[in-house]
Structure formats: structure tokens, C-alpha cells
Amino acid sequence: MIAVLGLLLGVALGLVLKPDVPIGFEPYLPIAVVAALDAVFGAARAYLDGIFDDKVFVVSFISNVFIAALIVFLGDKLGVGAQLSTGVIVVLGIRIFANVAAIRRHLFHA
Amino acid sequence: MTEPGAETVGQPNVPAGAVPSDAVPSDAVPSDAVPSGDLARRRLVRGLLHPGRGQVVVGVLLAALGAAAVTQVRIAGRDDDYAGLRQADLIQALNGLQAASRRTEQDISDLQATRDSLRDSNDKTATALSNAQEQLSSLGVLAGTLAAHGPGVRITVTVPDSHLSVNLLLDGIEELRDAGAEAIEINDSTRVVAQTSFESAPGGINVDGRVLKSPFTIDVIGDPEGLTTALKFPGGFVDDVSLDEGKVSIKQSQNIQVTTLRKAVKPQNAAPNSSG
Numbered sequence: 001m002i003a004v005l006g007l008l009l010g011v012a013l014g015l016v017l018k019p020d021v022p023i024g025f026e027p028y029l030p031i032a033v034v035a036a037l038d039a040v041f042g043a044a045r046a047y048l049d050g051i052f053d054d055k056v057f058v059v060s061f062i063s064n065v066f067i068a069a070l071i072v073f074l075g076d077k078l079g080v081g082a083q084l085s086t087g088v089i090v091v092l093g094i095r096i097f098a099n100v101a102a103i104r105r106h107l108f109h110a
Numbered sequence: 111m112t113e114p115g116a117e118t119v120g121q122p123n124v125p126a127g128a129v130p131s132d133a134v135p136s137d138a139v140p141s142d143a144v145p146s147g148d149l150a151r152r153r154l155v156r157g158l159l160h161p162g163r164g165q166v167v168v169g170v171l172l173a174a175l176g177a178a179a180v181t182q183v184r185i186a187g188r189d190d191d192y193a194g195l196r197q198a199d200l201i202q203a204l205n206g207l208q209a210a211s212r213r214t215e216q217d218i219s220d221l222q223a224t225r226d227s228l229r230d231s232n233d234k235t236a237t238a239l240s241n242a243q244e245q246l247s248s249l250g251v252l253a254g255t256l257a258a259h260g261p262g263v264r265i266t267v268t269v270p271d272s273h274l275s276v277n278l279l280l281d282g283i284e285e286l287r288d289a290g291a292e293a294i295e296i297n298d299s300t301r302v303v304a305q306t307s308f309e310s311a312p313g314g315i316n317v318d319g320r321v322l323k324s325p326f327t328i329d330v331i332g333d334p335e336g337l338t339t340a341l342k343f344p345g346g347f348v349d350d351v352s353l354d355e356g357k358v359s360i361k362q363s364q365n366i367q368v369t370t371l372r373k374a375v376k377p378q379n380a381a382p383n384s385s386g
Contacts, residue, residue, distance in 0.1 A: 002165035002166055002168070002169040003157075003165050003168040003169045003172055004158070004172075005169060006168065006169025006170060006171075006172040006173040006176075007169070007172040007173065007175070007176045008176070009169075009173050009176070010172060010173030010174060010175060010176025010177040010178075010180075011176040011177070011179070011180050013173065013176075013177050014176060014177035014178070014179070014180030014181050014184075015180055017177075018181075018184065019177065019181055021181060021185060026185060027196060029178060029181065029182045029185065030182050030186070032178060033175065033178050033179045033182050036171075036174075036175040036178070037175070037179075040172065040175065043168070047153060047154075047157065048150035048153060048154065049150075050149065050150075050153060053164075054164035054165075054167050054168060057167070057168060057171070058167055058171065061171050076196060079198065081196050081198070082196065082198070082199060106150035106151075107150060107151060107154070
């Protein structure tokens with residue numbers, strides 16, 4: 001319940017405060033959001049499996065975001081930033097689909 | 111929520127936190143007496159109704175995620191598409207725009223050339239059309255298919271018993287043509303053109319199948335002075351008619367009306383030589 005409230009609070013804050021993102025970080029924000037989404041779905045799956053641990057979640061959340069941003073940053077430095085962001089998005093998307101499939105099996109047996 | 115102390119619902123061998131949360135294969139769920147779906151739902155309900163301390167951290171991270179996601183949606187929906195682009199992307203976009211600009215300029219010059227040529231041909235067509243119309247009206251006056259008006263003379267020939275010889279009338283008309291007559295009409299009913307025929311007929315003169323009687327009224331458009339002189343010179347039309355005991359009166363006018371029309375006839379046998 002607290003988690004859901006936190007999500008809603010964050011959305012509300014983002015809508016109300018309209019935070020400005022520094023130009024330098026703009027390419028990384030979408031990647032970070034998708035990486036965080038991946039961590040969240042993984043956590044939900046683990047929770048339904050009964051093996052959820054908040055420390056693991058925090059670490060995986062932060063490291064997901066950090067590594068995703070790092071890969072894109074490296075890609076930018078190497079001149080293949082656009083391609084690498086696409087690659088990261090694809091990989092994370094596949095993982096999100098797999099996690100959601102597991103959650104679905106847990107909740108609906110289907 | 112998932113602290114070991116809170117785990118009381120019949121799942122003794124779940125290694126809490128032992129596995130990375132996002133890397134658990136689905137078959138890692140311990141087989142249990144209770145079906146896994148029921149277990150999962152029970153956990154979900156319990157997490158929603160009795161949140162534990164661990165959910166605070168989760169809530170904070172989700173709040174960050176929500177704010178970031180909303181911000182990203184706002185950025186992505188913004189108008190200035192180029193603000194967050196990389197240098198390479200910007201160069202590519204610039205190249206694309208330049209190529210599009212070149213193509214558009216090419217299109218512009220093509221269309222301008224087309225417009226110019228169309229305008230040119232339009233001008234030519236208009237000139238040809240006005241030339242043709244001019245020619246049509248002048249030829250129409252000559253062929254008798256158009257009514258005409260202008261300066262000229264009105265000649266009235268009165269002879270006793272309508273006895274005017276065809277040769278005399280033809281001579282008179284030839285003199286008028288020689289003096290530059292442009293349109294001739296007799297008795298307000300017969301137009302005299304190139305094909306007009308004259309024959310003597312009992313009681314008058316047969317002009318184009320119509321018998322005309324005295325007095326003959328000849329409307330002629332042309333230079334009034336010249337026409338008058340052409341008829342009045344010694345031994346000319348006026349003298350000849352006087353010899354036949356007739357009377358000629360010539361009235362000059364600035365507005366002679368020639369209104370009788372002839373039907374244009376297509377030549378049956380004569381074919382024009384090309385591009386005469």
C-alpha cells in the first residue's frame with residue numbers, strides 16, 4: 001500500500017513541480033525510467049514468489065538505473081549512443097515482458 | 111512486509127532476499143500444499159492491507175520513478191524536439207533538412223519554369239486569338255457576314271421604268287470599288303460582295319436572285335470624297351445615267367449603315383492551298 005501511495009505521490013510531484021532536467025541528462029532519463037521499470041516488475045514478481053527483499057530491491061533498482069545510464073553514456077562517447085540506447089531498451093523490454101508473464105501466471109494461472 | 115518475522119503464512123523455506131529480485135526463474139517458487147496462485151494473491155492482499163517497514167523504501171524509489179517517468183513524458187511531448195538530441199543526431203537532422211531544402215528549391219525552380227512557359231504560351235494564344243478575331247471581323251465585312259457602319263455615301267439612282275442597264279450599274283460599282291468601297295448594299299436589301307451576280311430582268315435588275323427596281327439606293331462605306339469623285343468624273347457613272355434620262359443624287363454621310371447580311375458559304379470546289 002505504501003508502495004502504491006509512493007508511486008502516486010511521485011507522479012503527483014512530477015506533475016506539480018515540473019522539475020527541469022539538465023540538458024546533459026536528457027538522453028539518459030528515458031533509459032533510466034525503463035531500467036527502473038524493469039527493477040520494479042522484477043520486484044513485483046519476486047514479491048509474488050515470496051522471495052522479495054527490500055535491500056535487494058533497492059540495490060537492483062539503483063544499479064539498473066546506473067548501469068543503463070552508464071551504457072548509454074559509453075555509447076555516446078563511442079559514437080554509437082543511439083544504437084546502444086535502442087539495444088538497452090530492447091533488452092529491458094524483453095525482461096519486463098518475461099517478468100510480467102511470471103506475475104500473470106501467479107495471479108491468474110494463465 | 112517480507113521481513114522474516116512477518117512471514118507466518120506457511121512458507122518455511124523461502125530464502126528471503128537471497129536471490130536478486132529481478133532474476134528469479136519462475137520455477138524457483140517452492141512447491142507447497144497451497145497452490146502458488148493462491149499464495150501469491152494472499153501475499154498481494156497482505157502487502158496492500160498490512161504494509162511493512164520495507165515498503166517505505168520501495169515507496170520512496172517508486173516515487174522517484176513516478177516523478178522521473180512523468181518528467182520524461184513531459185520532455186518527450188515538448189515542442190523543441192532538438193533540445194535533448196546528441197550531436198550526431200543533430201548533424202543528421204541538419205543534413206536531412208538541407209537535403210529537403212535543396213529538393214524544395216529544385217521544385218520551386220521547376221514550377222517557376224513551368225509557370226513561365228505556361229504564361230508565355232498563354233500570351234501567344236491570346237495574341238493569336240486577337241489576331242484571328244481581327245481578321246474575322248475584317249473578313250466578315252468583306253464577305254458580307256457582318257453588319258458595318260462608317261463614313262460613306264448614299265447614292266440614289268432614279269431611272270424611268272426601272273430601266274437601268276446592268277453594264278451601267280456594274281460600271282458604277284467597279285468605280286466605287288476602285289475608289290476603295292469597303293461595303294456595298296443596294297436598296298437596303300442586298301449586300302454586294304465578290305460572289306454577287308447581276309442580271310437584267312424584266313422591270314429591273316436581278317441581283318443575287320432578287321429583282322430590284324428603281325429607285326436604286328446604294329449605300330457605300332468608304333472615303334466619302336473619293337467615292338463621290340469616282341462617280342462624278344466626266345463620262346463617269348453620273349453622266350452615263352443622265353444620258354439614259356436618269357437622275358443620280360449622292361449624299362455624303364459620316365454614318366452609313368450597311369446591315370444586310372449574307373450567309374457565309376463554304377466553297378464546294380475550291381480548296382485553299384495550305385498556309386496561304
